[in-house]
Amino acid sequence: xxxxxxxxxxxxxxxxxxxVLGIYSTYVRYLQGLGAxxxxxxxxxxxxxxxxxxxxxxxxxxxxxxxxxxxxxxxxERLHCIVRSTVLTAFLGYVLFIVGxxxxxxxxxxxWHQMIxxxxxxxxxxxxxxxxxxxTVLFFEFLPNVLERFNLHAPxxxxxxxYPVLIILxxxxxxxxxSSLGSLFLIFPEKMHPFWSTPALPFFFFLSAxxxxxxxxxxxxxxxxxxxxxxxxxxxLTELGGALYIVLLVIALLRFQDLxxxxxxxxxxxxxxxxxxxxxxxxxxxxIPIIMLSFKAVRKSPxxxxxxxLSTILGFVTNRLNVAxxxxxxxxxxxxxxxxxxxxxxxxICAMGFFCFSIAVNFLPIFENEHDEKHAPAPLIPISEQAxxxx
Amino acid sequence: MSKAxxxxxxxxxxxxxxxxxxxxxxxxxxxxxxxxxTIQSExxxxxxxxxxxxxxxxxxxxxxEPACASVCPVGAFHKTKEGPVVYDVWKCIGCRYCMMxxxxxxxxxxxxxxxxxxxxxxxxxxxxxxxxxxxxxEACPTGATKFGERDDLIAEAKDxxxxxxxxxxxxxxxxxxxxxxxxxxxSSVPFEQYGLPKxxxxxxxxxxxxxxxxxxxxxxxxPLWALILGGVYWVSNRRAEVAEVEAEERALRGEx
Numbered sequence: 001x002x003x004x005x006x007x008x009x010x011x012x013x014x015x016x017x018x019x020v021l022g023i024y025s026t027y028v029r030y031l032q033g034l035g036a037x038x039x040x041x042x043x044x045x046x047x048x049x050x051x052x053x054x055x056x057x058x059x060x061x062x063x064x065x066x067x068x069x070x071x072x073x074x075x076x077e078r079l080h081c082i083v084r085s086t087v088l089t090a091f092l093g094y095v096l097f098i099v100g101x102x103x104x105x106x107x108x109x110x111x112w113h114q115m116i117x118x119x120x121x122x123x124x125x126x127x128x129x130x131x132x133x134x135x136t137v138l139f140f141e142f143l144p145n146v147l148e149r150f151n152l153h154a155p156x157x158x159x160x161x162x163y164p165v166l167i168i169l170x171x172x173x174x175x176x177x178x179s180s181l182g183s184l185f186l187i188f189p190e191k192m193h194p195f196w197s198t199p200a201l202p203f204f205f206f207l208s209a210x211x212x213x214x215x216x217x218x219x220x221x222x223x224x225x226x227x228x229x230x231x232x233x234x235x236x237l238t239e240l241g242g243a244l245y246i247v248l249l250v251i252a253l254l255r256f257q258d259l260x261x262x263x264x265x266x267x268x269x270x271x272x273x274x275x276x277x278x279x280x281x282x283x284x285x286x287x288i289p290i291i292m293l294s295f296k297a298v299r300k301s302p303x304x305x306x307x308x309x310l311s312t313i314l315g316f317v318t319n320r321l322n323v324a325x326x327x328x329x330x331x332x333x334x335x336x337x338x339x340x341x342x343x344x345x346x347x348x349i350c351a352m353g354f355f356c357f358s359i360a361v362n363f364l365p366i367f368e369n370e371h372d373e374k375h376a377p378a379p380l381i382p383i384s385e386q387a388x389x390x391x
Numbered sequence: 392m393s394k395a396x397x398x399x400x401x402x403x404x405x406x407x408x409x410x411x412x413x414x415x416x417x418x419x420x421x422x423x424x425x426x427x428x429t430i431q432s433e434x435x436x437x438x439x440x441x442x443x444x445x446x447x448x449x450x451x452x453x454x455x456e457p458a459c460a461s462v463c464p465v466g467a468f469h470k471t472k473e474g475p476v477v478y479d480v481w482k483c484i485g486c487r488y489c490m491m492x493x494x495x496x497x498x499x500x501x502x503x504x505x506x507x508x509x510x511x512x513x514x515x516x517x518x519x520x521x522x523x524x525x526x527x528x529e530a531c532p533t534g535a536t537k538f539g540e541r542d543d544l545i546a547e548a549k550d551x552x553x554x555x556x557x558x559x560x561x562x563x564x565x566x567x568x569x570x571x572x573x574x575x576x577x578s579s580v581p582f583e584q585y586g587l588p589k590x591x592x593x594x595x596x597x598x599x600x601x602x603x604x605x606x607x608x609x610x611x612x613x614p615l616w617a618l619i620l621g622g623v624y625w626v627s628n629r630r631a632e633v634a635e636v637e638a639e640e641r642a643l644r645g646e647x
Contacts, residue, residue, distance in 0.1 A: 030505075031505075032505070033504055040502070042433075045500060046487065106486075106487065107507070113483075117465040117466050118465075119461075121602075121603065122461065123602050124462060125464035125465075126609070168617060168620045176612075176613070180605075184488070187458055187461070187492045
């Protein structure tokens with residue numbers, strides 16, 4: 001169906017509905033405050049926005065530091081073709097995290113206070129500073145795409161010179177804040193359910209970010225190659241699938257050891273409210289993807305890889321929501337269910353992510369044939385003509 | 392030097408004079424409706440709970456090593472040398488980590504406001520500095536809430552437990568919990584019955600130590616990890632360079 005030359009598709013309608021609801025909720029948020037827009041209470045001061053937008057958003061953007069690290073630090077040249085799209089995903093992820101934070105903070109207009117009233121004992125301070133710096137790093141990692149679009153080759157060379165430093169800084173900052181998101185929860189062990197309350201939480205948060213970074217890269221590469229009709233090298237995805245398989249095995253082993261050494265391994269089999277959530281998480285994180293990825297045929301099939309990575313992503317999202325919400329419910333004594341306005345803002349932020357990604361892919365050379373960046377001089381032919389050459 | 396509050400539930404008659412005095416001191420509304428509320432909130436910093444004619448007062452414990460002060464990214468909370476844990480609204484960015492971190496769930500939030508504050512009992516710091524007792528202690532007609540030197544109050548609480556062994560639960564709540572606090576509770580019924588965190592769940596470790604253990608590794612970890620990454624980069628880059636030169640040489644030899 002088309003109206004006045006604009007094609008009406010299912011996803012476009014969904015997008016518009018999400019945006020309209022989201023804008024309404026934004027209006028309520030900034031005119032009536034947090035109480036009117038969310039189901040957060042004094043007993044549940046952190047809700048969906050911290051649990052999903054912040055904890056999961058950062059986790060899902062972890063592909064950026066992993067793929068750039070593999071390519072530029074470990075010289076895994078085969079992954080070069082997905083660097084640009086992963087950096088784009090990571091950059092969008094972090095920017096949207098900050099957008100989410102502006103909704104969640106009670107006084108977002110004072111967010112800059114953290115740069116002047118620094119409390120070095122605070123994990124939150126460390127996360128904030130790392131995220132801020134890393135977003136800047138990602139901006140510079142992403143910048144060459146924009147510069148190339150406008151044929152500004154001299155600044156590209158400057159940015160490329162700084163690349164090793166940027167990438168190392170990026171990995172360093174990511175290691176710190178990905179694990180520190182887990183450290184946030186170390187200070188109230190008495191409030192959390194023993195399934196999730198472990199001193200090893202920072203390690204699990206870092207490892208799950210690694211798994212999700214890989215899964216997200218597979219997911220997003222498959223999705224965009226379908227949406228934009230790009231041929232994607234299967235061997236690259238197969239390789240990522242293999243890496244994901246190994247990371248998942250390591251996490252599963254450590255998770256088992258953690259439960260075992262805290263003497264609660266047998267309790268996870270006893271049905272309880274928390275156990276159901278734990279089962280959902282473990283099945284999605286480990287059982288489905290590990291069984292799937294152990295078959296070579298699955299690692300070679302883009303569709304099956306896509307399903308395995310989707311399951312991993314959903315699993316670790318469940319894991320983080322469990323840490324942030326489910327594990328607190330028994331202590332608090334009642335359940336927390338996000339209000340529809342809360343959900344609509346989260347959906348709007350996700351929709352904005354997809355929208356910005358497709359805009360960027362359409363206007364920037366994200367999926368253009370990679371020039372051999374290290375050796376060949378920057379291309380002298382304008383982008384418009386390059387496109388005609390490629391066809 | 393450091394001040395504290397001792398609340399003895401066995402002496403309390405549940406008159407709620409402390410609630411009223413607290414509201415007046417902090418310029419909060421107080422009427423029969425607020426008096427009837429049994430939970431603390433942004434307009435009720437302290438509450439007297441009743442259960443079978445026994446009472447218990449809840450207020451900020453003013454920990455010696457407060458979790459709220461440790462977790463706040465902008466340092467909006469701090470423990471003063473006189474004992475009160477106070478809040479600087481100007482610094483606050485509203486992340487509500489203090490509310491998550493507090494073992495006693497004392498910080499409350501102004502959910503309905505556009506520029507919300509975190510609220511809790513701040514132990515009348517102005518009065519304390521001026522050498523006066525807190526508003527609640529001054530208002531208490533029976534001496535159930537007593538203000539004084541921390542050391543003196545500990546000695547007195549121990550003495551009361553010793554003199555009346557059958558009357559009390561043998562515990563000064565707040566003496567060592569989470570590293571010690573500036574508010575001590577004595578009761579004849581177990582504290583958990585009033586919603587206070589279970590003693591065995593609290594432990595004596597100051598809560599900031601749990602994150603401190605991780606945070607103190609940072610200064611060592613950062614340079615080490617940077618060095619390793621730099622090293623890997625140097626090695627793999629060098630290998631690529633060598634491989635390139637070798638390929639060129641092979642090509643040259645092949646041509647000859």
